[in-house]
Amino acid sequence: xxxxxxxxxxxxxxxxxxxxAPVVDGIDFTIGPRETLxxxxxxxxxxxxxxxxxxxxVPPPARVVGGSLRFQDRDLMSLDDKAxxxxxGKSIAMIFQNPAYSLNPILTIGDQLIEILRWHERISATAAxxxxxxxxxxxxxxxPAHRLRQFPHEMSGGMKQRICIARALLCEPALILADxxxxxxxxxxxxxxxxxxxxxxxxxxxxMLLVSHDMGLVARMADRITVVYAGRTxxxxxxxxxxxxxxxxxxxxxxxxxxxxxxxxxxxERPVLRTIGGRIPDLAEPPSGCRFHPRCVEATAxxxxxxxxLFQTAPGHFVSCLKRGSPGIAV
Amino acid sequence: xxxxxxxxxxxxxxxxxRRGILGERVTGHISAVDDxxxxxxAGETLxxxxxxxxxxxxxxxxMLHLVPATSGEVWFENEDLLSVFRGDDRAAILRARRxxxxxxxxxxxxxxxxxxxxxxxxxPFRVHRHVPEAEWDDRIAVLLERVGLEAAHAxxxxxxxxxxxxxxxxxxxxxxxxxxFLVLDEPVSSLDVSVRAQILNLLxxxxxxxxxxxxxxxxxxxxxxxxxxxxxxxxxxxxVETANTDALFxxxxxxxxxxxxxxxxxxDPDVKPTRVxxxxxxPSAMQVPSGCRFHTRCPAVLPVCRSVPPVLxxxxxxxxxxxxxxx
Numbered sequence: 001x002x003x004x005x006x007x008x009x010x011x012x013x014x015x016x017x018x019x020x021a022p023v024v025d026g027i028d029f030t031i032g033p034r035e036t037l038x039x040x041x042x043x044x045x046x047x048x049x050x051x052x053x054x055x056x057x058v059p060p061p062a063r064v065v066g067g068s069l070r071f072q073d074r075d076l077m078s079l080d081d082k083a084x085x086x087x088x089g090k091s092i093a094m095i096f097q098n099p100a101y102s103l104n105p106i107l108t109i110g111d112q113l114i115e116i117l118r119w120h121e122r123i124s125a126t127a128a129x130x131x132x133x134x135x136x137x138x139x140x141x142x143x144p145a146h147r148l149r150q151f152p153h154e155m156s157g158g159m160k161q162r163i164c165i166a167r168a169l170l171c172e173p174a175l176i177l178a179d180x181x182x183x184x185x186x187x188x189x190x191x192x193x194x195x196x197x198x199x200x201x202x203x204x205x206x207x208m209l210l211v212s213h214d215m216g217l218v219a220r221m222a223d224r225i226t227v228v229y230a231g232r233t234x235x236x237x238x239x240x241x242x243x244x245x246x247x248x249x250x251x252x253x254x255x256x257x258x259x260x261x262x263x264x265x266x267x268x269e270r271p272v273l274r275t276i277g278g279r280i281p282d283l284a285e286p287p288s289g290c291r292f293h294p295r296c297v298e299a300t301a302x303x304x305x306x307x308x309x310l311f312q313t314a315p316g317h318f319v320s321c322l323k324r325g326s327p328g329i330a331v
Numbered sequence: 332x333x334x335x336x337x338x339x340x341x342x343x344x345x346x347x348x349r350r351g352i353l354g355e356r357v358t359g360h361i362s363a364v365d366d367x368x369x370x371x372x373a374g375e376t377l378x379x380x381x382x383x384x385x386x387x388x389x390x391x392x393x394m395l396h397l398v399p400a401t402s403g404e405v406w407f408e409n410e411d412l413l414s415v416f417r418g419d420d421r422a423a424i425l426r427a428r429r430x431x432x433x434x435x436x437x438x439x440x441x442x443x444x445x446x447x448x449x450x451x452x453x454x455p456f457r458v459h460r461h462v463p464e465a466e467w468d469d470r471i472a473v474l475l476e477r478v479g480l481e482a483a484h485a486x487x488x489x490x491x492x493x494x495x496x497x498x499x500x501x502x503x504x505x506x507x508x509x510x511x512f513l514v515l516d517e518p519v520s521s522l523d524v525s526v527r528a529q530i531l532n533l534l535x536x537x538x539x540x541x542x543x544x545x546x547x548x549x550x551x552x553x554x555x556x557x558x559x560x561x562x563x564x565x566x567x568x569x570x571v572e573t574a575n576t577d578a579l580f581x582x583x584x585x586x587x588x589x590x591x592x593x594x595x596x597x598x599d600p601d602v603k604p605t606r607v608x609x610x611x612x613x614p615s616a617m618q619v620p621s622g623c624r625f626h627t628r629c630p631a632v633l634p635v636c637r638s639v640p641p642v643l644x645x646x647x648x649x650x651x652x653x654x655x656x657x658x
Contacts, residue, residue, distance in 0.1 A: 042523040042524055042525060043523050156612055158612055159612075186382035186383055186550065186613075187382065187550065187552070187591060187594040187595055188382065188590060188591060188594045188609045189382075189612060190594065191593075191594035191606065191608060191609075192608065192609075194596070195606075195608060213523065213524060214596070215524070215598035216553075216595065216596030216597055216598045217596050218598075219596060219597065219598045219599055219600045219602075220596040220597075220600075222600075239600040240600050240601065243598065243599055243600055243601075244601075253525070254524060254525065255598065257524055257525050257527070257528035258524060258528070258553065258598055259528075259531065259553040259554050259556060259557035260553060260556070260557075260597070260598065261552050261553040261556050261580065261592070261595050261597060262580075262597050262599075262602060263556070264556075264577050265556060265557050265558075265576075270535055270536070270539050271535060271557055271558075272532055272535070273528040273531055273532055273557065274528070275525065275528040275529045275532060276525040276528075279493055279495065279496075279525075279526065280493075280523065280525075280526075
């Protein structure tokens with residue numbers, strides 16, 4: 001199977017007055033056709049920057065400074081701006097975290113959807129309007145003709161997120177990037193949106209990059225998972241392996257620290273969650289060697305010196321940890 | 332167990348005003364909280380759960396008179412709190428305030444950015460004067476250490492702290508007056524996964540060591556299962572079900588509770604829960620459906636549900652449910 005998207009050694013740095021912060025410093029993953037990859041990490045892990053880098057939308061003062069991005073055998077780093085604009089929304093589309101901010105408040109829903117269609121395709125305004133209405137129906141919006149004439153403020157958060165999904169699907173992209181698509185929604189609405197994404201993914205044969213901090217959401221949606229910490233890939237494997245046989249100490253700690261809705265706690269007098277000591281590092285001064293070493297229970301002296309490389313322990317299972325056999329590079 | 336806090340028939344209505352050429356007039360009311368009653372035993376943690384707009388925060392704020400309740404009573408042991416708060420006996424109000432404290436949701440908004448942590452923590456002592464002034468600094472140092480910070484942190488400003496540390500400061504501030512009852516309004520929802528676990532552990536530890544009673548407000552049901560002894564589920568301003576935590580999570584009785592629980596994804600790809608999808612979105616609080624408020628979205632609706640509002644009735648095992656046709 002040839003991969004749809006390959007991200008290798010991606011590096012994004014923030015250039016600020018007080019110095020350079022390597023917020024993404026070696027993230028690697030691949031997405032096959034029709035596959036959903038979950039990109040999991042906490043805030044500051046670089047997961048959002050990595051997804052923006054795929055569309056070359058990294059905002060200043062950040063800049064992509066290294067690595068390779070290949071999509072359908074094209075090098076995304078070397079495409080000119082025109083080719084990149086043609087690709088955005090057409091071959092790769094994005095669903096942003098906050099639907100309220102990603103819709104233009106002074107344009108009707110119809111204007112915003114039709115603009116995208118007419119940018120990418122030679123299509124009449126009437127035909128574009130019909131296509132937009134059809135897509136609104138597809139994402140479960142009743143009375144689409146009326147909705148197309150409305151403005152974003154006339155809709156609820158769940159409705160706006162459906163609009164954003166419809167917008168991403170307009171040109172039937174091969175790949176959807178979904179950055180925390182349900183974070184601001186209530187759980188019952190979140191469930192509706194996830195059902196919708198699952199159904200559309202099957203029907204339209206799309207691949208998806210699902211960026212999230214929510215292990216539950218990723219468990220439900222992803223075929224494979226990449227865990228990132230402080231700008232680097234820790235571990236990549238299929239979803240079952242990540243949840244049942246994780247190798248990286250961070251992956252293990254992350255899974256242990258989540259309270260589980262399917263577990264009894266009450267009968268214990270004082271329930272305790274396993275925690276990860278310390279806190280997320282300040283990337284203006286990242287820890288030397290393995291970036292997780294200050295919080296890692298297994299860390300040894302060499303973890304502070306050597307940077308672990310991604311290493312394949314079993315087919316499709318990659319981990320970057322010196323204790324799991326990763327080669328280390330002196331820095 | 333003895334009952335520590337008892338809420339009876341609490342109602343909070345907001346007027347809806349419309350501005351016309353003849354000035355403002357009141358055109359209707361929103362019932363944010365509509366006849367809510369519950370009690371919390373000493374040492375117990377009761378979780379108030381529900382989706383945004385269901386009235387859980389308004390309930391808690393009305394209990395402490397942070398928003399004045401329209402009607403209803405709140406009893407703390409044998410004291411009628413709302414009449415104390417409405418009265419003008421300042422000593423009695425301060426005494427009541429020392430019993431119950433409120434911890435706010437957003438650690439970035441609830442600390443004054445221009446004050447050092449020490450200044451913020453002096454404030455409760457300055458207002459309540461329950462400790463001689465000479466001891467304040469020592470008390471603050473003890474408090475900071477109690478919540479897992481260091482005494483030296485008193486000289487720093489909020490921007491120097493991470494979200495988890497600010498939330499610890501929030502806990503320290505609430506504990507400064509030695510309350511017996513603490514309202515925790517979404518204390519962990521803005522925190523990262525690894526930090527969230529640290530704060531949840533801290534809360535459990537404080538509860539055990541200081542004998543605290545919590546009202547834990549959250550939409551994060553996994554953390555509720557971890558911390559709460561009992562759960563009350565709210566929908567559109569009313570309580571639809573209460574039960575002990577494990578009983579509720581194992582077998583919900585109200586169809587809303589069932590849908591809510593089944594909507595939470597489980598962090599295990601092998602668990603494929605039976606999903607109960609709800610149609611549509613919660614109705615606006617300005618147009619509350621007749622009869623059972625949930626009937627517009629309920630998968631098991633009966634004709635009677637459209638006209639007769641169900642009452643919260645005993646369902647055995649210390650549970651109660653407001654439904655004509657429970658699961």
